[in-house]
Amino acid sequence: MMDRRQFLSTAAVAAAGAMAPLPAFAAAPKLGTQAPGFFRFTIGDFEITALHDGSVAGEIDDKRIPNVKFDDVVKHMESQYIPVKPFVNQFNTMVVNTGAKLVLIDAGFANNGAPTTGKLAANLAAAGIDAKSIDTVLVSHFHPDHINGLRNKEGELVYGGAEHVVPAGDFAHFMSEEKMNAVPEAARGAFKTAQRVFAPNAKDLRQAEWGKEWAPGITAIQSDGHTPGHTSFVVSSGNKTLLVVGDACNDPRIFAKNPEWHLGFDLDKPKAVETRKKLLDMASADRMQVTFYHAAFPATGFVSKTATGYDWYPMSYTDLM
Numbered sequence: 001m002m003d004r005r006q007f008l009s010t011a012a013v014a015a016a017g018a019m020a021p022l023p024a025f026a027a028a029p030k031l032g033t034q035a036p037g038f039f040r041f042t043i044g045d046f047e048i049t050a051l052h053d054g055s056v057a058g059e060i061d062d063k064r065i066p067n068v069k070f071d072d073v074v075k076h077m078e079s080q081y082i083p084v085k086p087f088v089n090q091f092n093t094m095v096v097n098t099g100a101k102l103v104l105i106d107a108g109f110a111n112n113g114a115p116t117t118g119k120l121a122a123n124l125a126a127a128g129i130d131a132k133s134i135d136t137v138l139v140s141h142f143h144p145d146h147i148n149g150l151r152n153k154e155g156e157l158v159y160g161g162a163e164h165v166v167p168a169g170d171f172a173h174f175m176s177e178e179k180m181n182a183v184p185e186a187a188r189g190a191f192k193t194a195q196r197v198f199a200p201n202a203k204d205l206r207q208a209e210w211g212k213e214w215a216p217g218i219t220a221i222q223s224d225g226h227t228p229g230h231t232s233f234v235v236s237s238g239n240k241t242l243l244v245v246g247d248a249c250n251d252p253r254i255f256a257k258n259p260e261w262h263l264g265f266d267l268d269k270p271k272a273v274e275t276r277k278k279l280l281d282m283a284s285a286d287r288m289q290v291t292f293y294h295a296a297f298p299a300t301g302f303v304s305k306t307a308t309g310y311d312w313y314p315m316s317y318t319d320l321m
């Protein structure tokens, strides 16, 4: 029997014998570019555009998932074909067109982050959405990767024409000097970013509560744990619903599969686990479409409960034909 190497070399000889040598066409430079990062789907009469703000390649260490042995984290990631070195963290926002309003949910970094982020503006333009026409901005929580994009480095509001609706619980926490001073210096970045972004227009913000519609057809639901005011959203139109999970479940390949794993950034870890399971149970039972801010773009699909967690079924635009 031929082994694999013999087979390959025999095949190469056969191919060389069969064909006259061809000129090489490898002189063109590699492009390295992708399609613009937007993805359109509908929920009832609403049109949703998932929008990619970019990603950051970095390192993960044993602090990322502190209640699991780092070797087991790496083993799991390898089993799911998730890059480990470098580890890629990505950021995905969305716009809901309700027919009457254009609603942006979370905002990425604008020009305040790594050069591989801040792509929302270009992707909005590629998707045919004028940033100036955004009527309402909804904020899931006050972590920098979700709010930096609301105010650019020059200090201007990026969506100046929009009403900004924020979770009252996160406003109370992250805008408090007292709360900031109670944590170690290394943990103060999120407080400082919240101050930078929101202090100049604090009086214009609408602080809102769970259980209410924050925009027509978009209801805020309690999903604290990641932050004290973390908010997920149910987008409803007709008989269709979309659950915007936000950061209540980080990358579903890791945290839907293993809902009891603690994310280092979750401020109240047991509460975050409880919230994650509550949301994913609901999505699985009701077969709701979901989005996750840190899933691989387009960051939308379905989850299904298993004996140990939830399977994740990402969606592609070819599912929509």
Ligand SMILES: [Zn+2]
Binding pocket: 143, 145, 146, 247, 293, 294
């Ligand atoms: Zn985040």
